[in-house]
Amino acid sequence: MASGALLCHDRHSVQLPFSPVSDKKRILVADDSETIRALLQTALESAGYEVDIAKDGLSAYELGSNGEYDLIILDQLMPGLLGLDVITRWHEEGLQAPVLMLTGVDDDRTAVESFDRGAVDYVRKPFRITELMARIRMRL
């Protein structure tokens, strides 16, 4: 089974819901859920973004600290290091990349804390991919 390639249709005959970007922006997607990573990577790459992946808090922190990203999409609950702790460390180190928090926790306190620690946006799971992409385009 081919992965990542269209089997039946030339790409141009398929309508993309997200307009491709002209200069490639880099986005880091950090989530321990394989499903979320697959979905976001597909949607973001189809929109022309360059995507890096982290599967846990520690690798998210390392990649985010060492790479230069135009946006970071960060899950709140991850093994190794929680999203809030990752963003706190970045904030202390002076990381400039905007961070969009993803969370399955339906809790206003978590939202407020995310913003307090430097997140620019906050999206609850489950989410609408079209809405998430609109928020990303607004940031970039």
Place this chain on the structure above:
Amino acid sequence: MRMFTNQLVPMALLVIFFIDALLLAGLVVLKSLHRRHMRSHDVRRHEYLGLLSRHISFENYHEPITETMAEDQAFLDALIDMRNAITGDEVSTLRRIVNHHGVIERQMRYLDSSILLSRRLRAAVALAELGDEISAGTLMRHLDDREPEIRIQSARGLGRIQWTPAIDQIVSRFSDEIPWVRVRFSDTLIGYGTKATWPLLAYIRINHRFDSKGPALALRTLAQIQDDQAVGPLLEVLDETTDLEIQIATVDALSELGSSEALPAVESLLDSEQWELRSKSASALGKLGDPSAIPRLMTVMRDENWWVRRSAAAAVARLPEGIEALYRSLDDEDPFAADAAAEALADAGELVTARERAEEIGVENEPLLAHMGSDVQT
């Protein structure tokens, strides 16, 4: 005879050794096969996630999903995971895929007629997770399945669909013989929200005279649903019932609902002969939050039962002006009431201040001061 025994025992041991070795080898092979199967499952699931992501991300996307894929358990797992990750319009894309390939129908067939329990269970879980209305009839039938987990998943699925005809059916099954099944039914009903209020109340009114477990669970469910409409009927139940478990659950539910309408009825239970009910009523008054209950609670701090005294003091600590009232109680002529006050102040984080106040007002209760002193942190 002896020679015969001498030969037989080693032979028997050898046979046993070989059988053990064969069994062990068999286990190792099975484990290896299982691991390979799981790895293959994970690889396919990963590929299916990519496929479904492309279907969701691109409109009019037509990468084929074959019948073989659609029948693969890994595909079903990927569908379920994707279903839980998205919401809104994208769900309809998944639904189209599900309907086109008869995924739901296939799982319904498995649940109805497979002889393998594992397959039936997976089918029940899949139907619960995918939450499609076409499976409602099948799920309703399986609320009485012989397997407890299938009953649970059936209720879960109906809750996910928000299938209202199922509410009465689930409520009536609060008599299920297995406690954790009843609890999971309760969780499903909480998910229905206020739609479940009146069926629950009706169940309680009918059954509270004959049974305590089912109605008590229904009351705990109502407490979680937080529907103010339940206050009046619950007060009637409290008035009618003499069953202790139901009384306690009703008082608890009323305190969760937080209506001041419940104050007089709950306060009257402070005179109950049952210490459990006095204690629960005292706690409830603390949750209801009306400071007019303080004087009554202060007298309950002299109750003969230590847990009742403690509950009353803790309730006072929660109420406006309650902390001041507890400070005044440090000088109570009843040493048990003073002790309960000190303990409540300690729990409220007021211990150091309480000790200072005790010394200021000249409390002479040495055991009390010693008790407070031993917990003071410098």
